[in-house]
Amino acid sequence: MSQSTPTKRKKPESNNASASTTNGGSHQLHSRELKRATTVSYIYEDEENTMEGKIKPLNGFVTPLLTDMYQITMAYSLWKNNRHDIPTVFDLYFRKNPFGGEFTVFAGLEEVIRFVSDFHYTEAELNHVRELIPDCDPGFIEYLRQLDSSDVSLYAIKEGSVVFPRVPLVRVEGPLAICQLLETTLLCLVNFASLIATNAARHRLAVGKDKIMLEFGLRRAQGPDGAMSASRYAYLGGADGTSNVLAHCFFGIPVKGTHAHSFVTSYHSTDDLPDQTIKDANGKSHNLLDMALKYLKELDIKTVTSELVAFVAYARTFPKGFLALVDTYDTLGSGVPNFISVALALNEIGYQALGIRLDSGDLSYLSKESRKMFQQVGQRYSIDFFAKMQIVASNDLNENTILALNRQGHEIDVFAIGTNLVTCQAQPALGCVYKLVEINGLPRIKLSQETNKVTLPGRKDAYRLIGEAGHPLIDLLTYSGANCDKKKIADQVPQPGQKILCLHPFEEQKRVIVTPSKVQKLHQLVFDKGSLVDPLPRLEDIRSFCLEQLTHIREDHLRASNPTPYKVSLTQELYDQLHDVWMSSRLVKEMK
Numbered sequence: 001m002s003q004s005t006p007t008k009r010k011k012p013e014s015n016n017a018s019a020s021t022t023n024g025g026s027h028q029l030h031s032r033e034l035k036r037a038t039t040v041s042y043i044y045e046d047e048e049n050t051m052e053g054k055i056k057p058l059n060g061f062v063t064p065l066l067t068d069m070y071q072i073t074m075a076y077s078l079w080k081n082n083r084h085d086i087p088t089v090f091d092l093y094f095r096k097n098p099f100g101g102e103f104t105v106f107a108g109l110e111e112v113i114r115f116v117s118d119f120h121y122t123e124a125e126l127n128h129v130r131e132l133i134p135d136c137d138p139g140f141i142e143y144l145r146q147l148d149s150s151d152v153s154l155y156a157i158k159e160g161s162v163v164f165p166r167v168p169l170v171r172v173e174g175p176l177a178i179c180q181l182l183e184t185t186l187l188c189l190v191n192f193a194s195l196i197a198t199n200a201a202r203h204r205l206a207v208g209k210d211k212i213m214l215e216f217g218l219r220r221a222q223g224p225d226g227a228m229s230a231s232r233y234a235y236l237g238g239a240d241g242t243s244n245v246l247a248h249c250f251f252g253i254p255v256k257g258t259h260a261h262s263f264v265t266s267y268h269s270t271d272d273l274p275d276q277t278i279k280d281a282n283g284k285s286h287n288l289l290d291m292a293l294k295y296l297k298e299l300d301i302k303t304v305t306s307e308l309v310a311f312v313a314y315a316r317t318f319p320k321g322f323l324a325l326v327d328t329y330d331t332l333g334s335g336v337p338n339f340i341s342v343a344l345a346l347n348e349i350g351y352q353a354l355g356i357r358l359d360s361g362d363l364s365y366l367s368k369e370s371r372k373m374f375q376q377v378g379q380r381y382s383i384d385f386f387a388k389m390q391i392v393a394s395n396d397l398n399e400n401t402i403l404a405l406n407r408q409g410h411e412i413d414v415f416a417i418g419t420n421l422v423t424c425q426a427q428p429a430l431g432c433v434y435k436l437v438e439i440n441g442l443p444r445i446k447l448s449q450e451t452n453k454v455t456l457p458g459r460k461d462a463y464r465l466i467g468e469a470g471h472p473l474i475d476l477l478t479y480s481g482a483n484c485d486k487k488k489i490a491d492q493v494p495q496p497g498q499k500i501l502c503l504h505p506f507e508e509q510k511r512v513i514v515t516p517s518k519v520q521k522l523h524q525l526v527f528d529k530g531s532l533v534d535p536l537p538r539l540e541d542i543r544s545f546c547l548e549q550l551t552h553i554r555e556d557h558l559r560a561s562n563p564t565p566y567k568v569s570l571t572q573e574l575y576d577q578l579h580d581v582w583m584s585s586r587l588v589k590e591m592k
């Protein structure tokens, strides 16, 4: 690949990054545009997200060459055989929910729309393609030079929706060659995004809605692109903030942070802090270290002095949001008392400390013991906010450890989750696939030894049937293929209050009659032959939609252990069509 040119970026607007877990980061979104130059390079510009403005991918690697080689060879062959313009329908969907769960959060749609909208080959990219194909016909390069998405339409489920296996997340309609060329990039954009969003949603459910969940995974993420995607989609799925500064600058995600052990261990003695003073709101100077030592004496506790010095140094830098990492030497014997002494000193001169971070040991026990100490000191000195000091926990947290902490009881206010959130250690990939379901108006099927892998042929629509209690009951797929007559298509559309027969795609005896109270059409036209239909929603609105959606799904579908599968069914018409196409596509074996 060509060397990238040096980055040429407009300076991001100043962000409000702060050292505390509550003060950091504004919620304001700074949309960034990433323009592609002749070689792959990153040039970020402010983007007006208008309908007229050309929208671009969020990441400079997202170009038509971010694909598998076979897409290009297939496109060449389709063009050579004059099949490139045949009208087609492709479905993008997954077959199994991740993490042993029974739900998935759909994410990545904005990036899909941006990529499809911007689809074109630059001259440099055309040169690459020419070099990749032996004896490449110049006519193919001419064909690619004029190729764009002006004949492509996308129908999609809203980003942030809770979704289920086999329901197309995106339906792509357009000429065969370009739809085929989109496959790999679209899958790359949806698979990781949805996996991370689902992982974040599961961690969010474990943490509970009244607690704060932060994503601290940048250092362990799968490279810079994986890290940016992870921060974006962890936020979409329910994280309240990230430690990733660039994700704040690009996506407007609130940025949060505390400090590391190295900050504490970098101090050895009081000599390392020649200036121990701090000014109060009136500008009067006080010696913060002496004041903290006075409180330690009153409390009759001996602690590690170098740790106290580090805390004083940090507190005089951030007196308004002082939060200390307390487990460097001895959490309850030194870290928490040192924090308390500095917090009391700050309080004396009008500043309110924020809390502590625990990063090792038994987080249930340590959080409860720390809370007790805060309550006792608060009572002794009649300081109300002391009992409510924020307790942040980190250290290899995951869904299971959080659920275990909930069972044991804890006093944690903020769960900071890194590795397990951004790498999806419990399951490293989602298996979204992209399959041709209709060509030239005719349904197409892909057979498999595994029934579950057989594709559902034909153009389909999807509806969510909502029950009396307000919970989704079932997703129903209807047949809306080009060869299905208009009345049949209309007759399949489920109506509230009417009985609807819903069939399992492969097991004839599994059928249910549903009378929905409400019906939601799941697919919307989001990209219409080259044009964006509606402005792209803001990331924080997608996040709010996702969190709201989760409150409507029945708890037994969401729970971590033995969740109930959610039903996805077919209308009689779609069922018949599936089985007709299946029968006619299968060879009848002969035995002698």
Ligand SMILES: Nc1ncnc2c1ncn2[C@@H]1O[C@H](COP(=O)(O)OP(=O)(O)OP(=O)(O)O)[C@@H](O)[C@H]1O
Binding pocket: 359, 360, 361, 362, 363, 364, 365, 394, 395, 396, 397, 398, 401, 404, 405, 408
């Ligand atoms: N009460 C608890 N219940 C269940 N899991 C816990 C509890 N407290 C901590 N954990 C988890 O147990 C693991 C402890 O890891 P480990 O023993 O490697 O670290 P540590 O000894 O506490 O700290 P370190 O080695 O980083 O100083 C972490 O994954 C942590 O999230």
Ligand SMILES: O=P(O)(O)OC[C@H]1O[C@H](OP(=O)(O)OP(=O)(O)O)[C@H](O)[C@@H]1O
Binding pocket: 216, 217, 219, 220, 261, 359, 394, 395, 396, 397, 416, 417, 418, 419, 420
């Ligand atoms: O554990 P995670 O969920 O990935 O969360 C992020 C971790 O990264 C930081 O330290 P790091 O692990 O780099 O070093 P430390 O544990 O030795 O402090 C932090 O203190 C957390 O422990």
Ligand SMILES: O=C(O)c1cccnc1
Binding pocket: 216, 217, 243, 256, 257, 258, 259, 260, 357, 418
């Ligand atoms: O701000 C923190 O405390 C932090 C950030 C990233 C990783 N670990 C900790």
Ligand SMILES: [Mg+2]
Binding pocket: 395, 396
């Ligand atoms: Mg660690």
